[in-house]
Amino acid sequence: MDTNKTYFITGAAGFIGFYLSKKLLEQGCKVIGIDNLNDYYDVNLKYNRLDQLKPLDNFTFIEGDISNKEAVTNVFEKYKPNIVVNLAAQAGVRYSxxxxxxxxxxxxxxxxNILEACRHYPVDHLVYASxxxxxGANKKVPFEESDFVDTPVSLYASTKKSxxxxxxxxxxxxxxxxTGLRFFTVYGPMGRPDMAYFGFTDKYFNRESIKIFNNGDFENDLYRDFTYIDDIVEGIERLLSNPPTxxxxxxxxxxNIGNNNPEKLMVFIETLEKALSNSLGREVQFEKVFxxxxxGDVPATYASTDQLQKAVGFKPTTSIEEGLQQFADWYVEYYKVK
Structure with missing residues (x-):
């Protein structure tokens, strides 16, 4: 990474924003982070991420909202970022x-507001989360970047297409x-509590059943391309210094940044049960309601990662066994559960 450049990361207290900021700071880069610290999910998790970033050299945090044009303009005026990574967004399909x-x-x-600021204070590269x-409900898999994407099935998807x-x-x-990045179901330690794997784990420890939205149809189960956070960060990092010409x-x-290896939702759930069993030293089984x-949900997500591989020689490699074990170990430690 070019340590002479200033990186502006929006959503820096968010899941991906935190990990990317941490990686850049550890390499000696200067990072300006902004986040509105909203309460869409447990704010303590956001503060906890920030507590890990604040002691690192070259990190400046601004509590602010990118929908406030003046707040965005002030950052560009004062810090003159060279590379902007827009990860701030209201996430979640169902909440939309x-x-x-x-x-x-x-x-x-x-x-x-971010685009306008990049226009008036020219930057070397804008990377943004799609x-x-x-x-949408594309039937052809794997999804390729050249596919037709004019049929979004949620408002969240429409905003990302826009x-x-x-x-x-x-x-x-x-x-x-x-550069736009189409993320595929990102998971890992310190992740978003609104994501299914995190919610399932919460429910287990609250002695509640989990809801699985697939009608109990195991043959035609939902498929998801689960992508571990470290793979996402490495993909972004490689693209930062490779702007399109x-x-x-x-x-x-x-x-696309996805795992190129979709898993049945039920397989993912069984793997999570095993990972929690390992972390706790006893058998874990979720009580399931179908x-x-x-x-707004789609039956399958499956990324073709050929373009990413061609551009920066990278393809995600973390298996769900490895990734979910990392998450389970973190969860048991962080929430002190038994």
Missing amino acids: IENPDVYIQSNVIGFY SSSVY NELMAYTYSHLYKFPA GGKTVPHKVF EPIKP
Whole structure:
């Protein structure tokens, strides 16, 4: 990494933002982080992540919201970042059905403010989070970046698709390089409690049953491309210093970052039970309740990672056995459960 450059990371107290900031800081980079520390999930987890970042040299934290244009402009004016990584977003497919306003605020207006700032304070590279949800209910697998993505099935997916369109337009008009990353079900220690694997674990220790939205149909179970956090961070890190070049084309590219190895949801759950059993030294079994698939959910996510491999020679490698064991060990330690 170029340690002479200043990195501006939005959503720095978030799951991916925290791990990326930590990795860059450990390499001696200067990182400016912003986060609004909202209470969409347990804020203590966000403070805990920040507590690990604050002692590191070259880290500046700003509590602020990217949907506040002035807050964003002030960061660019004061710190003049060279590379911007936009990871701040209102996440979650199901929550977008209950609370659409926050998705437009954060994911559309917030991202517009970032683009405007990159336009007025030119940057070397803008990297931003998109999502595998842009593929909607595509039947063709694996999902490739060239696939048709005009049929989103949730507002969250629509906001992420709009980010890709907005970034393309700004790259075209103002010639700054931008790279969109379609993340596929990211998991790991200190992850997001709203994600299924984390929620299942919480419910087990609260002696509650878990809901599985696949109608109990094991033949046609939901498939997910689960991607371990370290793989996500390495993929981002490699792309940071490889901005798309212009020439006759627009300097904008989109990449899948997924495991290229989808797992049945039931296999994932069994692996999580085994990992928790290992961490606790006793057998763990979830009590399961099967329900119909929820609106906005898609039956399968499966990433083709050929483009990423071609661009930066990287393909995620962490197995769910290894990744879920890391999560289970962290969870048992962090929450002091027995």
